[in-house]
Amino acid sequence: MAGERIPSQMLKGILEGAILLIIRQGEIYGYALHEKLSTLGFGDIPEGTIYPLLLKMQRNKQIIGVRHPSTTGPDRKYYHLSATGERDAALFAQQWMQLAAAMDQLTQGGAL
Amino acid sequence: MAGERIPSQMLKGILEGAILLIIRQGEIYGYALHEKLSTLGFGDIPEGTIYPLLLKMQRNKQIIGVRHPSTTGPDRKYYHLSATGERDAALFAQQWMQLAAAMDQLTQGGAL
């Protein structure tokens, strides 16, 4: 269910944007985010990637984390977007479209 | 004509694959590759990115460079794919499809 692994270098700069877009759909905590990324087809992104990234995004005021107790295990830290995060998510989506449009010309007609 | 600049971090790992796909369409030299990338919408990728990358790809035996004189300026180094390069280009195209499919779920329906 984890799917093939996308090369780590290929994810650089994209993972942060993808996480912004996921959180935009509704608040989520790190562990669930890990499963969500796998379900979406991003592969099994390790925790050593996800948690440091979430902390960096919080420092950058893109996301806001609130800790809530869980009845089935340790506390969970739920994240939602700040106003900055909303802006960054929109900007990233736009930049992604541009990149995807450029790539389309190489994988579609260009493949011969 | 250069278009908006795609963030450098977003290009990591993708630029190499894009260059493989471009060279697959026909041999090309570095300076022309720079213009081609701009035309395709990848933005104005600086020479400090393109030339070191081409040299690395040549060391990795993905591409083969042959120097030819030009009547309008300095020598040009034309690159074409090796067998390894062909394989890597195909593999990259497949990995890109997976990433694009995952991203589509976040930018299409998920955007609400």
Next chain:
DNA sequence: TTTGTATACTTTGCTTTACAAGGTACTGGA
């Protein structure tokens, strides 16, 4: 002749990012 522009390639060092490896701690079942 000299200067400048476009062409064309190379090198060095910096910054950012994904990741491996290891750690802490809570819950519930064997």
Next chain:
DNA sequence: TCCAGTACCTTGTAAAGCAAAGTATACAAA
């Protein structure tokens, strides 16, 4: 008691894009 599943954090490493600077050729303008 022990272990698996859940949930989060920290440290250090390697890879990639890029800025900055350099070298060199052809050609047109001054």
